[in-house]
Amino acid sequence: xxxxxxxxxxxxxxxxxxMVRYDVPDVNEHMSFLEMLDVLNExxxxxxxDPIAFDHDCRExxxxxxxxMINGKAHGGFKGTTVCQLHMRHFKDGDVIHLEPWRxxxxxVIKDLAVNRGSFDRIIAAGGFISVPTGSAPxxxxxxxxxxxADLAMDAAACIGCGACVAACxxxxxxxxxxxxxxxxxxxxxxxxxxxxxxxAMVQQMNIEGFANCTNIGECEAACPKEIKLEVxxxxxxxxxxxxxxxxxxxxxxxxx
Amino acid sequence: MELISNAPAGPIEQSWDKHKFELKLINPANKRKxxxxxxxxxxxxxAAAASLGELGYNVQCFCYQDSPRRAHSIAAQGGINxxxxxxxxxxxxxxxxxxxxxxxxxxxxxxxxxxxxxxxVNIIDQCVAQGVPFAxxxxxxxxxxxxxxxxxxxxxxxxxxxxxxxLLGAYQALERxxxxxxxxxxxxxxxxxxxxxxxxxxxxxxxxxxDGRIEVHMADAVVLATGGYGxxxxxxxxxxxxxxxxxxRAYKRGALFANPCFTQIHPTCIPVAGExxxxxxxxxxxxxxxxxxxxxKQPGDKRAPASIPESERDYYLERRYPSFGNLVPRDIASxxxxxxxxxxxxxxxxxxxVYLDFTECIQRLGKHKIAERYGNLFEMYERIxxxxxxxxxxxxxxxxxxxxxxxxxxxxxxSTIPGLFVLGEANFSDHGANRLGASALMQGLADGYFIIPYxxxxxxxxxxxxxxxxxxxxxxxxxANATAITKKLLNGSGNRTVDSFxxxxxxxxxxxxxxxxxxxxxxxxxxxIPALREDFWKxxxxxxxxxxxxxxxxxxxxxxxFFELAELMCIDALDRKxxxxxxxxxxYQTPEGEALRDDANYSYVAAxxxxxxxxxxTLTKEPLTFNYVKPSQRxxx
Numbered sequence: 001x002x003x004x005x006x007x008x009x010x011x012x013x014x015x016x017x018x019m020v021r022y023d024v025p026d027v028n029e030h031m032s033f034l035e036m037l038d039v040l041n042e043x044x045x046x047x048x049x050d051p052i053a054f055d056h057d058c059r060e061x062x063x064x065x066x067x068x069m070i071n072g073k074a075h076g077g078f079k080g081t082t083v084c085q086l087h088m089r090h091f092k093d094g095d096v097i098h099l100e101p102w103r104x105x106x107x108x109v110i111k112d113l114a115v116n117r118g119s120f121d122r123i124i125a126a127g128g129f130i131s132v133p134t135g136s137a138p139x140x141x142x143x144x145x146x147x148x149x150a151d152l153a154m155d156a157a158a159c160i161g162c163g164a165c166v167a168a169c170x171x172x173x174x175x176x177x178x179x180x181x182x183x184x185x186x187x188x189x190x191x192x193x194x195x196x197x198x199x200x201a202m203v204q205q206m207n208i209e210g211f212a213n214c215t216n217i218g219e220c221e222a223a224c225p226k227e228i229k230l231e232v233x234x235x236x237x238x239x240x241x242x243x244x245x246x247x248x249x250x251x252x253x254x255x256x257x
Numbered sequence: 258m259e260l261i262s263n264a265p266a267g268p269i270e271q272s273w274d275k276h277k278f279e280l281k282l283i284n285p286a287n288k289r290k291x292x293x294x295x296x297x298x299x300x301x302x303x304a305a306a307a308s309l310g311e312l313g314y315n316v317q318c319f320c321y322q323d324s325p326r327r328a329h330s331i332a333a334q335g336g337i338n339x340x341x342x343x344x345x346x347x348x349x350x351x352x353x354x355x356x357x358x359x360x361x362x363x364x365x366x367x368x369x370x371x372x373x374x375x376x377x378v379n380i381i382d383q384c385v386a387q388g389v390p391f392a393x394x395x396x397x398x399x400x401x402x403x404x405x406x407x408x409x410x411x412x413x414x415x416x417x418x419x420x421x422x423x424l425l426g427a428y429q430a431l432e433r434x435x436x437x438x439x440x441x442x443x444x445x446x447x448x449x450x451x452x453x454x455x456x457x458x459x460x461x462x463x464x465x466x467x468d469g470r471i472e473v474h475m476a477d478a479v480v481l482a483t484g485g486y487g488x489x490x491x492x493x494x495x496x497x498x499x500x501x502x503x504x505x506r507a508y509k510r511g512a513l514f515a516n517p518c519f520t521q522i523h524p525t526c527i528p529v530a531g532e533x534x535x536x537x538x539x540x541x542x543x544x545x546x547x548x549x550x551x552x553x554k555q556p557g558d559k560r561a562p563a564s565i566p567e568s569e570r571d572y573y574l575e576r577r578y579p580s581f582g583n584l585v586p587r588d589i590a591s592x593x594x595x596x597x598x599x600x601x602x603x604x605x606x607x608x609x610x611v612y613l614d615f616t617e618c619i620q621r622l623g624k625h626k627i628a629e630r631y632g633n634l635f636e637m638y639e640r641i642x643x644x645x646x647x648x649x650x651x652x653x654x655x656x657x658x659x660x661x662x663x664x665x666x667x668x669x670x671x672s673t674i675p676g677l678f679v680l681g682e683a684n685f686s687d688h689g690a691n692r693l694g695a696s697a698l699m700q701g702l703a704d705g706y707f708i709i710p711y712x713x714x715x716x717x718x719x720x721x722x723x724x725x726x727x728x729x730x731x732x733x734x735x736x737a738n739a740t741a742i743t744k745k746l747l748n749g750s751g752n753r754t755v756d757s758f759x760x761x762x763x764x765x766x767x768x769x770x771x772x773x774x775x776x777x778x779x780x781x782x783x784x785x786i787p788a789l790r791e792d793f794w795k796x797x798x799x800x801x802x803x804x805x806x807x808x809x810x811x812x813x814x815x816x817x818x819f820f821e822l823a824e825l826m827c828i829d830a831l832d833r834k835x836x837x838x839x840x841x842x843x844x845y846q847t848p849e850g851e852a853l854r855d856d857a858n859y860s861y862v863a864a865x866x867x868x869x870x871x872x873x874x875t876l877t878k879e880p881l882t883f884n885y886v887k888p889s890q891r892x893x894x
Binding site: 011012028030031032034035038039042045046048049050051053055056057058059060061062063064065080081085087089110111114116117118120121124125126128129130131132133134135136137138139140141143144145146147150151153154157158160161184185187188190191 | 304307308311322323324325326327328329331332341343379381382383384385386387388390391392393394395396397398399415416418421422425428429430432433435436442444467496497498530531533534535536538539636637640641643706707710752754756757798800801805806808809
């Protein structure tokens, strides 16, 4: 099939950027979307034109490195699919496709379709963990966990940190990303000790990074390639509100013993 | 050069405990005076950086991705082994040790493998405490499944995303240390050279992938955890960015490279669809627990699978290996699939595929049970192929997946360059000539969480590295070297892209140094590769400049190193005149077509030393002795 692409080209973070048209002949339906771009890039390079920059790595939908807007939808808007796993059989001859990077203040563009998502790492660093130094763990079966809880934790833990939720959100909120981690750890007995602190710290960092607030629109859930449920956001709100009322400043005299 | 393994003498059950006690310690207040560089942020690197940060060292961690959470450990699907014996089915540390040595076809160091089996139990505890949501049974306890090459259920898993969950555990521990200021993270950085001062590894040269800035980072010890070199084949299950540049440039600085020809071809991957294909996708080995592998008995039978009656199907693994059946180790399953396809029994358009059929287990267990076990894998398969595996058998074919070879390390995981430690897939240490399923995650985390924190302290306490400035001649020379390579790549005004060279290289390596090898083929590869490499340096076209986000330039440097590594693989494969594990030399096989080892002459680790451009590398052997698991013809019949 033959496709027409309009791709956002931006040389560097300072550049203003523009849409550029490319005609792609001979697209095979079994190609992945990124393979189609590989083929286009090969032809651009042979013509001496700068290839389109896009992030990608595992190409099997798990590393979370790839992602851009296809016709205004994050990862193309196909259910549970990252762009590396999107195959061209979903398109037809003559289609016109617009490609743009994730748009969010907290995700500055590096070049073309590649953005900087370091803000996500800083949110995790603020509180998205269980503090358990290596070597200090009890036996793995010491604390039984209800299967339902383990499954719910796993549902939320499936988040790949790609940023589609932010890109899809009209507010560019990171609520689904934050909620996924809060739910993952909050469903497990091991995650209870730091639950309040975690909610306060992660939400605070989210605000510092310039992500806006959630207004329950739900675009994030629709765009999420791992189908993380909107209810994780309710859990953040629950934990955050509870913590905001009950968390006390740390005692100045440390050492409980 | 003599290779000293430093493996402790005495009863193997006590050797690690004894060794740990003998290792020198650094007092907590002094740890912060030491700087450690960790390159790579996967299971091995992420776990190491986090654990060393927790201990109080000053750690700098580097990765090429935009975040440490993207490291390719994340793509591991099936599970992680541990000798917990939670299922009362006869597992033990000794049995895991035994299975791993045997599975590796008696080409691994016994002491290392025993230690790996020992710490496997601590790994599970650590991960559970971090919040890794392993699969559970209704009673709330951890679930296990069986895996290729084992007759006990010792594999812990988190759906089909075990690697992801383990990596997120390590990543979160690492982020915690970053937040606390103990670890400084450098994402989107390539390591381009190793800085060796007075014979000790003292730093690295990096290139920022954002803007091409070349930087020098000095330290008291350098840890490489940069994964394997499976992408030498171009098509592999590795991530697109996985590369051997860090270990290769360390090799060129004097670290010995061990067993480069030991590569693992995974039996269950989605077959190649076309020339444009950029990578291959694994279908977890765990599928072989329930799926049955078969081909039509009649060569060239093009009927749809459903219309081929039972009597005209050949369940060749069950036929050839009745006791392990579909669960034979990877090397054996891969070769068997190749043999069937070579004999014309292959299925699919290309004829390079075999069926992995779930019809029977769906009838036995119900679709919901299969969906619960493998749902995400089935979805992934359908997304890629457009076929529904609940209704049509999967088509699978072997693909490059893992590399057992890597930089040589001693029992302390230190390479032949003092102060340079190598962890995880990047080293050669634990899997011999073939890795068992669910053992890579185990080794990465063992090295990172439970071994390097002990052994690196001993090195620092004994070697007492002196302070060196970032402008020592060795650092300047390394920067000049890195800059020169980049310049040379950008100067090419040829007419071929980096990928087209990589694809051609991959095909040569796959054809002559892939699932089976022979002398004539390897010699041919050794004439083709240097010629293609020469052409690469003349005719590769890399656009743009160094001082920008330049993905073609990144790739070009990595492919340049793959050319040299491919040659070393073939040299090693040619030199090893026996078959073992993933290294199958057609000249050396049993009458039944199984790998025929030559223990009298080849029971050693082949470690290669760089001698300079255009000079043949020299071979040093580390003899292997087996005091516990007596080498035998591996039989899974």
